[in-house]
Amino acid sequence: MGTYQTKLEQIAQHSDVELAVIVPPSWQDPAGEVVLERSHTEGYQLWVEPLRFNGQFHIHYYPTLRQKLRDFRPDILHMDEEPYNLAT
Structure with missing residues (x-):
């Protein structure tokens, strides 16, 4: 959801931060597809x-x-996921 992206804009406002975010084009939710905003x-x-x-x-x-991590080489990696998920 687009409103969740406001925290990313706030983090990116810091001059010493280069921020990259990986997201899927959509999420297949039981209630229906949620398309990236x-x-x-x-x-x-x-x-x-x-x-x-x-x-x-x-x-x-x-x-x-x-490959994305190899190319970008972040100092910090934050996964907005539960610790027991494969994505993490």
Whole structure:
């Protein structure tokens, strides 16, 4: 949801922060597909990447994550996921 992206804009406002965020193009929710909103995306890179096992909370993952991390080389990695999920 776009409103969740406001925290990312606030983090990206800091001059010493280069922020990149990886998201899927959509999430297959039991109530229906939730499509990515691009509402608050100033100041950071929003990478839309494919997701394996979309809709499966505990076993989904980003197959391109390793390459993205290798290319970007972040100092800090934050996963907004539960610790027991495969994505984490």
